[in-house]
Amino acid sequence: MSLRIVVCVKYVPDATGDRHFAEDLTVDRDDVDGLLSELDEYAVEQALQIADEADEAEITVLTIGPEDAKDALRKALSMGAHKAIHVEDDDLHGTDALGTSLVLAKAVEHAGYDLVICGMASTDGGMGVLPAILAERLGVPQVTLLSEVSVADGKVTGRRDGDTASEQLEAALPAVVSVTDQSGEARYPSFKGIMAAKKKPVESLDLSDLGIEADEVGLDGAWTKVDDAAERPARTAGTIVKDEGEGGKQLAEFLAGQKFI
Amino acid sequence: MAEVLVYVDHVDGAVRKPTLELLTLARRVGDPIAVHLGPGAEEAAKVLGEHGAVKVLAADAPEFGDYLVVPKVDALQAAYEAVSPAAVLVPSSAEGKEIAARLAVRIGSGIITDAVDLEAGDEGPVATQSVFAASFTTKSRVTKGTPVITVKPNSASPEAAPAAGAVEQLAVSFGEQATGTKVVSRTPRESTGRPELTEAAIVVSGGRGVNGAENFPVIEGLADSLGAAVGASRAAVDAGWYPHSSQVGQTGKSVSPQLYIAAGISGAIQHRAGMQTSKTIVAINKDAEAPIFDLVDYGVVGDLFDVVPQLTEEVKTRKG
Ligand SMILES: Cc1cc2nc3c(=O)[nH]c(=O)nc-3n(C[C@H](O)[C@H](O)[C@H](O)COP(=O)(O)OP(=O)(O)OC[C@H]3O[C@@H](n4cnc5c(N)ncnc54)[C@H](O)[C@@H]3O)c2cc1C
Ligand SMILES: Nc1ncnc2c1ncn2[C@@H]1O[C@H](COP(=O)(O)O)[C@@H](O)[C@H]1O
Numbered sequence: 001m002s003l004r005i006v007v008c009v010k011y012v013p014d015a016t017g018d019r020h021f022a023e024d025l026t027v028d029r030d031d032v033d034g035l036l037s038e039l040d041e042y043a044v045e046q047a048l049q050i051a052d053e054a055d056e057a058e059i060t061v062l063t064i065g066p067e068d069a070k071d072a073l074r075k076a077l078s079m080g081a082h083k084a085i086h087v088e089d090d091d092l093h094g095t096d097a098l099g100t101s102l103v104l105a106k107a108v109e110h111a112g113y114d115l116v117i118c119g120m121a122s123t124d125g126g127m128g129v130l131p132a133i134l135a136e137r138l139g140v141p142q143v144t145l146l147s148e149v150s151v152a153d154g155k156v157t158g159r160r161d162g163d164t165a166s167e168q169l170e171a172a173l174p175a176v177v178s179v180t181d182q183s184g185e186a187r188y189p190s191f192k193g194i195m196a197a198k199k200k201p202v203e204s205l206d207l208s209d210l211g212i213e214a215d216e217v218g219l220d221g222a223w224t225k226v227d228d229a230a231e232r233p234a235r236t237a238g239t240i241v242k243d244e245g246e247g248g249k250q251l252a253e254f255l256a257g258q259k260f261i
Numbered sequence: 262m263a264e265v266l267v268y269v270d271h272v273d274g275a276v277r278k279p280t281l282e283l284l285t286l287a288r289r290v291g292d293p294i295a296v297h298l299g300p301g302a303e304e305a306a307k308v309l310g311e312h313g314a315v316k317v318l319a320a321d322a323p324e325f326g327d328y329l330v331v332p333k334v335d336a337l338q339a340a341y342e343a344v345s346p347a348a349v350l351v352p353s354s355a356e357g358k359e360i361a362a363r364l365a366v367r368i369g370s371g372i373i374t375d376a377v378d379l380e381a382g383d384e385g386p387v388a389t390q391s392v393f394a395a396s397f398t399t400k401s402r403v404t405k406g407t408p409v410i411t412v413k414p415n416s417a418s419p420e421a422a423p424a425a426g427a428v429e430q431l432a433v434s435f436g437e438q439a440t441g442t443k444v445v446s447r448t449p450r451e452s453t454g455r456p457e458l459t460e461a462a463i464v465v466s467g468g469r470g471v472n473g474a475e476n477f478p479v480i481e482g483l484a485d486s487l488g489a490a491v492g493a494s495r496a497a498v499d500a501g502w503y504p505h506s507s508q509v510g511q512t513g514k515s516v517s518p519q520l521y522i523a524a525g526i527s528g529a530i531q532h533r534a535g536m537q538t539s540k541t542i543v544a545i546n547k548d549a550e551a552p553i554f555d556l557v558d559y560g561v562v563g564d565l566f567d568v569v570p571q572l573t574e575e576v577k578t579r580k581g
Contacts, residue, residue: 015511015530019393039512097362098371120512124393127374128355129362132330136363141441142330145355147505157445160329161505163354164272168445169329175442181512182505223371227387228400235542235556242549243563248571251543252579254559258541260463260487260520261579 003057003151006113007047008104008134009040009076011069012124019124024219025226026094027124029066036072039119041186044076046179047117048187050151058082060111064092064103070202077197078189085111089206094219097127103217104130105137106210115156118178120145131178141171147182263291263347266340268360269309269317270352274301276308278460279352281419283412284312286379288422290386291347294318295426296340298333299325302428310426312419318343318431329442330356334363336433341368343431346407348386350379353411361411370406377416377517377538386410394511394530395537414459415517450506458490458507463520464539466492466509467502468532470525470546470565474502479569480524486576492516492536494526510535524565528553545569 013019013032022028044061051057061076063069064087073084087107095103108116116138121128135142143149146158146169156175160167161182189197207214215221241250255261265287270277280295287293295314297305302319309317318340324332337360341349351361353375365372376388382402388410390399403409458464465487467480477491484491493503495510509516511534521539526532528544528551536542537556544553549562561568 015394019396021397025399096371098366101366123511126392126511127358127362127372129358129372129374132359133362133366136334136366136438139438141438142359143442144329144359162356163450163506165447165449167329167447169442170445171442223365223403223405224373224401225404226399226401229392230398232391232396232398232537235558238542238554238558238560240549240554240557240560240562243561243568245567246571247545247561247563247568248573249575251545251559251561251568251572252575254543255520255576256579258520260541261576 003051003054004112004114005047005051005057005059006108006111006116007043007059007061007076007081008116008118009044009061009063009072010037010122011035011063011065011072012037012122015123021229024094025229026219034068034071036075037119037123039121039123039181041079042179042181042183043117043119044079044081045186046149046183048080050115050149054151060085062104062107062111063087064100064107073202074197075189077200078193079187080193083200084202085205086202087205087210091207091214091218094222095217096222096224097125097129097133098223099217099221101130101133101137103210103212104134106212107205108134108138110205110210114173115151116176118176120178120180131176135176138176141175143169143171143175144178145180146177147180149177149179149183264294264344265291266337266344266346266349267293267295267314268337268349268351268357269295269297269305270354270357271297271299271301271305273299274304276305277352278419279412279414281308281312282414282417283350283352284309284314285417285420286412287350288313289379290381294344294346296337296431298336306426306428310424311421313422313424314426315424317426317428319428320431320433322433324435324439327444328440329444330359330363331441332435332439333360334367335435335439336431337364338367339433340431341407348408348410351409351411353413358411361409365409368406370409371403372409373401373403374411376410376412379410379412391538394534413515413517455484456488456490458492458514459516461490461516461518463487463489464492464509464516464518465489465522465524466494466526467497467524468494468526469496469500471497471502477503479566483522483569483573483576486573486580494532523553524569526553527551528556
């Protein structure tokens, strides 16, 4: 039987761009160039490797996001994923983690899955909680923050490097996995891959397709509210000296002045 | 006064510092009730009581160690149902965030992660967050259900506030999902004898400029002279010069010490994401154009192999 893998990928504002908030205090996704979250490339990569090891596998990449989020899907398809699902709906604007997870869970169920693979965190919101919430909603094991992962005999195993210990984990499929940027460099799409991606199917879904009411998501449906967003004042220009042989001593003088020594 | 649940992060009863900070913040919102899972509750209760815990709800079961995350969610949920708190606060470790998030879904509450400050507000606790690589500061609230908020280390100084802190047993029944993900083996991280990276008052980090694992003792020497933790950039970690557990940045640890010293680090946005909220920032880099200098309170343009050893000697001399 074919192993059905769904990879959740997010389209995010470029971190090296001038990221900011829109007037309604949501992340401004219009003014800044977007791309496939780099941390989700690792998820696509692991999906491709797991698929290679399996007798037969099909990889679906899934995103919730605006029209432009198709770029993220295309990138993942050009890396080698087989098909894509794009959930797009004006009512999704301003959806928070709980809402996003609700939509993702419905879309994953719609796709059908044995394994869901996520990135460790999105590079914009960066909560790093979606995979755990998704597992909770789907009622399947969470095997998250893996720096090493493999699938065999209906089981997923992997290594989770935690704060105080490194753990070897194991769970039966179906399961939700997330992988870290230690899991292995993501491949670059080949020219052939880029051409092939253009012909791969992208299914578009809106909230009604997934049986979700508009008031369950979006800014008004959110479980949290941002009341204020202020640009952090630029750090006041510090003192910069050139080392002419006494740089270490000068630095010590500064640290002593600040009472660190 | 309302009660606030505080999830205790500990190693066999040794309470980690972020939990004590959390107790201090919790007292702004209500009376803290600590939730201690796993062994060592009696020992932990002393410290928790000293820092304001009016009560310690404790549960111990093999499931907490043998399975990932979910048993702890079951227990925190049991505490939530027993107490009906005004808020649930959890330290922002990777595991803490996952526990908090799953609890939030179960109890139909919103969740805020990685708060750096917390105040009482008319409509519930207000959390301050630092976003977009710390270039923005936001204030947010949970608007549905009981606020579940995770708070980053070093967001407050732990204050003593003696309270009863008596241990009460918490009855937990594990759900079907609890045993879904088995922890087959666990290798504790070896202690370096240095302060914990996220908790340290001073962090000294090395980057690609350190140019080899064999040179990292230069960084460690400075760190030890200052009683600091050692950090590394991703470039240094990817090169295999220093363990990933020491990586500072977006995909490593986020630190907010009193003093951050970056040596041989350029200051890429992903690195800044993990250190920009440090109180005082110092950099040593031979490239005067390195973006790290935009952040610094004091910068030395020079070769780290000259500057760092000289600084270390000077610190030692001054400290006597
Ligand atoms: C999704 C994603 C996540 C990432 N997460 C992180 C993260 O968590 N943490 C992180 O750090 N990076 C992260 N990065 C990588 C980041 O973009 C940079 O590549 C990295 O921080 C560079 O490390 P560096 O400053 O040590 O190396 P470089 O950028 O190569 O800088 C080395 C610096 O050392 C200086 N130097 C060299 N020799 C000497 C000398 N003898 N004396 C003094 N100075 C010297 C050079 O002038 C230079 O400025 C991430 C990237 C991506 C895409
Ligand atoms: N809008 C989205 N569409 C698809 N996947 C997402 C979306 N948001 C988050 N994810 C997935 O969840 C992971 C963690 O996201 P977060 O909890 O937002 O940091 C990401 O790496 C993605 O795999």
